[in-house]
Amino acid sequence: MRIGVLTAGGDCPGLNAVIRSVVHRATTGYDDEVIGFEDGFKGLLDGHYRPLDLNAVSGILARGGTILGSARMERARLSEAAENCVALQREYGLDALVPIGGEGTLTAARMLSDAGMPVVGVPKTIDNDISSTDRTFGFDTAVTVATEAMDRLKTTAESHQRVMVVEVMGRHAGWIALESGMAGGAHGICLPERPFDPADLVKMVEERFSRGKKFAVICVAEGAHPADGTMDYKKGEIDQYGHERFQGIGNRLAVELEKRLGKEARPVILGHVQRGGTPTAYDRVLATRFGWHAVEAVHRGDFGRMTALRGTDVRMVPLAEAVTQLKTVPEDRMEEAESVF
Amino acid sequence: MRIGVLTAGGDCPGLNAVIRSVVHRATTGYDDEVIGFEDGFKGLLDGHYRPLDLNAVSGILARGGTILGSARMERARLSEAAENCVALQREYGLDALVPIGGEGTLTAARMLSDAGMPVVGVPKTIDNDISSTDRTFGFDTAVTVATEAMDRLKTTAESHQRVMVVEVMGRHAGWIALESGMAGGAHGICLPERPFDPADLVKMVEERFSRGKKFAVICVAEGAHPADGTMDYKKGEIDQYGHERFQGIGNRLAVELEKRLGKEARPVILGHVQRGGTPTAYDRVLATRFGWHAVEAVHRGDFGRMTALRGTDVRMVPLAEAVTQLKTVPEDRMEEAESVF
Amino acid sequence: MRIGVLTAGGDCPGLNAVIRSVVHRATTGYDDEVIGFEDGFKGLLDGHYRPLDLNAVSGILARGGTILGSARMERARLSEAAENCVALQREYGLDALVPIGGEGTLTAARMLSDAGMPVVGVPKTIDNDISSTDRTFGFDTAVTVATEAMDRLKTTAESHQRVMVVEVMGRHAGWIALESGMAGGAHGICLPERPFDPADLVKMVEERFSRGKKFAVICVAEGAHPADGTMDYKKGEIDQYGHERFQGIGNRLAVELEKRLGKEARPVILGHVQRGGTPTAYDRVLATRFGWHAVEAVHRGDFGRMTALRGTDVRMVPLAEAVTQLKTVPEDRMEEAESVF
């Protein structure tokens, strides 16, 4: 068989581990041929690809990023891909395509699948917000990086009697904020799922100070926002890449808290360090398992589906199911976190 | 309510996170009183305990070990505890006891429960070998430490054209070897569940050298052993603590491979570093959730059970169910690992 | 003897290691008594202090921050301290005062010393910009944190063909940028000591892209600034704490490069994570040695001086010498760094 692999969307630790696993399983388990398309769907459309053998994936397990590159693509070109996908499949002699990516990529994968391409998807997002899978690789690494930062910030906050506002990734779902906030021992967590009232944070900080704990760490997802009427806030200017330049909620909230509390409040915007670099052991294992199961699915002809973690098992779930709804933080998980503030 | 907490058995990163979570939830969520027995069941029998309030658990989330201490106890004294447990309960005015521990502790917990003590268990083992829960806290930390060691050892092995044999923990179940071996990119994994043939390892190493990969890393669980007749091996002298002094399988296998291969093979015995120190973010979150749910179970009167991770949920499962059978590595998980050797 | 210790100025990993070392050496080596003033010179003036014995410093070696707290103090009150220092000395029964701090603290220490207080200083700054000592503790930790961030950012930059601008600490001296830039493999380093021309960075990035290296990481000290006329730049609004709110050079430079290059350029502002948390082994050793030598100096009556690293030795140097001139990055160190861009 000839299997095509591509990585699309944002960076995510573990991508290389999937690629390596697909190549190992396909070539040593089945004598397949694997080719890797460069820069996501772009490579598929433009015919940029290279053969991937054991040597090509040697030493990449622990490396961040993706050896295949990744790039954004306009919707128009994706539709073009879907229309031509049978022709593309024939051109490259593909028996299966394994796209590794987030919600956008899996939606595209579904389009291709619907149009006749034999597709097995592998979900990827540091945000952990894809339905149908308990976890996605990359998420544990992001949480780990954010937790280590909070471990460091706590001592600074404590020594200087400061409030630290740590902004972590998560535009639409607050999983990273939830888990890194719990693991880092944050005293407040703000999620996109639940508009916050700055007055509650002020109260929490003042209570802490009043019982001698003269510092606080607040963990804020970049997509968190105040409840209507609770804070003078409008979203910052959005640049062409979808980022709120320098006026994100972390910076804003630190200013607001400083004003209300009359105490130093400092923002720390963790940014891209959360999504780069070597994956944690957890993410390497999950990514490797996803790669293995993707190849198995290819050989079973189990197309139009993607790998998913369910408990301790990796199973195949319909692509359709995975992309219809974002997996957000449920109220009871937030309640657990709040109890240890 | 008055809740007693104790930690028993071997060290495990995350114990303090559970204690902290129990105290937070019980005192801020319910206005309970929490006391901590020292050195496991010993403290329960000998009346050594101290009150645990928010201050007592401040700053311990990220700390390894257990602030309550832990000690082994003879079976005889445990039976004594079971016999007297209603008296003990009355003596301390306990509404519930939350023992945090591994198989032995949970078995003792069950004895106490059967004898009438209102018990909610929290499972703990770096070995991940407790049935009824997808994962135990401490395991991720152990795997992470072992993976980081293998990351380091690989470059040494490669530069010096050597075989490295890394012995990790796991006397009866090979989960740490399986996952750290996968994550660390080992070229061979030996588990207690499946006797190995040194000849297979020799063959693997020689194949690697023949295709220019002039090094190999083999990850061995301390409980792994050769298949009958494949290697001159008898278990080493067992000391009073149940350890095979300096003659463990890691050392033995390195000697054997060096002899058979005519190449340098070096053992590295990771030992206790795997079970000490700060827990990973994953383990802190899981431990915190277990603590929260234990308190909820106490308030629901849901006794004789323990917390368990099932998928993304924490549920209560009967203690009886948890301790009847060790959770070992199934064959298909080993097959996944082998594909990326 | 009775020795007073205080920590002043910004947070710096290793402060606790100095305190611990002073207490150990003084109490077990000499049978001295040690007291710790809280929140820097404030505690000295306000009489807030507590005895420090072995128990008080147990377990703090690896902890970031300072158990004594630290706070800014107005110059006026410092002068007041200097005027009253003989009275203060008598009041507390001090035989010596060991202030641990940066340039400001050491200047204050010198004032007290000139006014008659028996002072032995210990230099502290993550910026490494104190003359007369080869290195200060805290610096290695800051460089390590920044280097780990750059290690992570590189894979993101590479996978997405991006320019990353990493802003590190260093308002007046560029040591952190220099060493973390070298260690993190940055392709450009901007220091306060040498105004940069954005055109040079643009040229460097374009050259890299033209030879197939489609990413770049630029490490910028927060105090770096463009040469006159090279970039439309005015310093941002300075808040009451001396910080340029959200308009620092890292953010500005990323915008500028994106505009000039027509490629995505992303800023990452590392901020306070560089100065908090557990010190590196290097910093723990240096801090411990400084503490030891400070006590020795006290017992030799070697006042008005501070500890300093010279080669492999710790020596005492006059406070006067240490604070007259900032130690900045010399041109030849920058030349070394440039050769590996």
Added chain:
Amino acid sequence: MRIGVLTAGGDCPGLNAVIRSVVHRATTGYDDEVIGFEDGFKGLLDGHYRPLDLNAVSGILARGGTILGSARMERARLSEAAENCVALQREYGLDALVPIGGEGTLTAARMLSDAGMPVVGVPKTIDNDISSTDRTFGFDTAVTVATEAMDRLKTTAESHQRVMVVEVMGRHAGWIALESGMAGGAHGICLPERPFDPADLVKMVEERFSRGKKFAVICVAEGAHPADGTMDYKKGEIDQYGHERFQGIGNRLAVELEKRLGKEARPVILGHVQRGGTPTAYDRVLATRFGWHAVEAVHRGDFGRMTALRGTDVRMVPLAEAVTQLKTVPEDRMEEAESVF
């Protein structure tokens, strides 16, 4: 110019950083050509080498090991090399040879230099025992790894009221034990430079237990040994690679202490993890500077010398001076360490 580079002797984090720096400086600073001999002096004698350009050293800064490989060579062949070195120099068209290695390598380098080869040495040893340089790269990484292990072991020791004996590298000089022992907060340090009396360790542990600190960590260099008559000890069987198989001082001392104390004492032999893997920021900077200065020395014709750190400067020192005497731990450094036990 045409410069040959080789790495010889044991693995050491930072080797690749030197190679990369030499190539960068030589090719972009001077338009030189660089070739790398494989597997140390072996490659020089056998003609195994390859050109090293910027691409060949891309991405290796943070990688452990050496891309050139390293191998032991018999003295006889080294003498052969020395005899033929002018012929070899002509054969490869070398203007200079830059061997990177430890004492053995530098001694060989001196032989070649004496025989007429234009040699610039770069010292390398994780043991930090080379005279004439304040520090060697690799040492900081080894100390860091050992310190992190001790951080982890302390919580285990404390929770279980145990004595942990940690054996670190250092056959002839105890620098790693000294500094990791200080940084890791060990309560006893045993160095090759000073035979120890187990009775002193027993006394220390008993004193600790008597004041409620019911655990201890002892850091032992692999070359440490008891003073005559203090312990029944003979060195273990030495294998062909110079290692004492499984009977090293760490294991022996743990058994001895357990016997004398009647308390659990556990050995942890850190072994090869200390010398592999990614170098610390400190080591990357030092290694990069050494590479830069080696090329400068070549261009100045400053042969028969090696790079050395003196204070904050890198200077050239005679090879002869560097290899005549091992740099061991002086008594006053040990005294500093003892004060914080």
